[in-house]
Amino acid sequence: MPDDESEPLTPRGSEPGHRMTARITIRDVAALAGVSVTTASRALNDVGRMTEATRERVRAAAGQLGYRPNSMARGLVRRRSFTLGLLTTDTYGRFTLPIAAGLATGMVDRGVSVFLCAGENDPERTRLNLQAMEEKCVDGLIVAGKRIDRALPIEVPQQNVPVIYVNAACPPGAVGFVPDDLGGARAAVTHLVEVGRRRIAHLTGPREFAATGVRAQGWQEVLHEHGLAPFGHAMFGDWSEDFGYRTAQAMFGPDSPAERPDAFFCGNDQIARGVIDGLTLLGLRVPQDVSVVGYDNWEIFAKATRPPLTTVDMGLFDLGQTAGHAMLDMIDGKAVEPGIVRTPCRLVVRDSSVPLPEK
Amino acid sequence: MPDDESEPLTPRGSEPGHRMTARITIRDVAALAGVSVTTASRALNDVGRMTEATRERVRAAAGQLGYRPNSMARGLVRRRSFTLGLLTTDTYGRFTLPIAAGLATGMVDRGVSVFLCAGENDPERTRLNLQAMEEKCVDGLIVAGKRIDRALPIEVPQQNVPVIYVNAACPPGAVGFVPDDLGGARAAVTHLVEVGRRRIAHLTGPREFAATGVRAQGWQEVLHEHGLAPFGHAMFGDWSEDFGYRTAQAMFGPDSPAERPDAFFCGNDQIARGVIDGLTLLGLRVPQDVSVVGYDNWEIFAKATRPPLTTVDMGLFDLGQTAGHAMLDMIDGKAVEPGIVRTPCRLVVRDSSVPLPEK
DNA sequence: CTGAAAGCGCTTACAG
């Protein structure tokens, strides 16, 4: 019965390749349920009023046939593709990957899929990607970067589509999400103070990064609030292990000044790792002699240091998810406050900072 | 003139949010060029025969209006969405990320976009992802894993869509791509032999990984071909720094056997890093006393070791790109040989293995 | 060489 439809005009099954078997359409479902296509559509979308029996019959038919709505057809009429584009130049993936995973995971629960656009820092490719997103009619665009003070080299020309910036500079009036670096730094330094450290040095990335300034500020704030002085100035270097290594060796080596820190708060996990390696090679013990705290919770680093590293997790997975939900709101026309939202960071305590005995 | 169309029946601009301005359609282009929609379509797609002047006029109109074809509409009739789904459980991203970047980059040049499905190892999410891909009518599915001997916990039920497995086990009769581990290992060991090493040990991951067996085989083969004996048995441990560190310390520490290797070929960069750290802490010099070669060319590790690490690059970016092009062929109905294709690895020489003086 | 018309698989006023 359900299969006695007249043959479709375009030949099915004649397409190239694979064992093609005609896709189940809503007409098949309607036929099997003995209702019109209109009713089938309404039943499946849970709209309109009808007897529960009818609705249930349609659902059963859909289930039995393994019906999957064709989202291209639906998108065409609803003017919604249920897709998002994720644009990034961070091929490295350190920051973008957890964001992307959080975004995609959060979206699939809402029936929305995410296009991955790997920018590759190539302007021509970026243009191609943007064009592809326009043709695919994405409902929104997420632009993800690797530093909060730089806009991506991406001119978003789409005027019909909401845009959210993540972990990147965001134009005035736009909406953006970045990790709360001040809070993260404060949590790290507060922890060091609480475990009894008093001479806390700060080693971080280049001064040009907005994040380094903010984190240094958090370091100073917390120390002042506890009546402590920062140990020297914040030291701006680069994000490398080598910087941490060299600095630790210089501060604790044979010719180093008498005044030495009892803790390092580092701007990322690589620097922290270099510090630990440098100290270890000089025979110092972490954390007994010196506590070390990193930033990023990049587990492959943080868990492999000897000892494992206490560090700040920026919650990038959640950040991606949060941005996705905000995007859904924008798409639905709900008002979303423009401006930058700072999402929480959390301290992950491991062995490199374990509390000293209280007395 | 181009704008004197009668108002569309569905109100435009009344959708939620953003400054909506009606999207340019092929009708607009046709109107501006003074041709029928049929002709406009043919001109834009470079099909059919018409005077070059007409074609050019249509192109100009499209350019002037900034026309972008709606790929949902096109997909509906062509039964092609020009999208691919990338399924993975590797949230970690170490392997999948370069593959994804290569795939997406290669595809955008051909007008194909890639959906990112983060499996999260959650079967229910995987099911949702698969369902989403089916509704989105992807033209193909790429299933990417992190080890070549494990199938993903993904039952691909789609019968209408070609599937390619990347860096994962692949069912009989399917097509898969994996890095050529034998070749990679051979390149690494050949290099060590060529720089004068004779007692080459092999430290690698767990025995259960197919990759470790293949790489160990490459190690043995090359040594035999040069009339050398392997230095002991291949040592199977885990993929961690700690394993390399402990082993190096055991083999070179105070109570170690007299017979010592002059080189380590390691199954990944983390092990290699542990080896280097262990040796360094014992006062040995890399590469003067012992050469070390890693595997993966995970730059964040390979470049940060002291000294920088010679290692095998699996060419995952290219692997992703290659898989994508194969997928396009399958979609086009071209015959693609089933079975596993091994894609080339290449040795990246840095300082941890520099040649000894010949004599 | 060019165009009117049908149709892809849905949704949604509109009319019973």
Add this chain to the structure above:
DNA sequence: CTGAAAGCGCTTACAG
């Protein structure tokens, strides 16, 4: 409560 019909933006036989 239910259905026939129009339409989303394209492509493609079919007919001049």
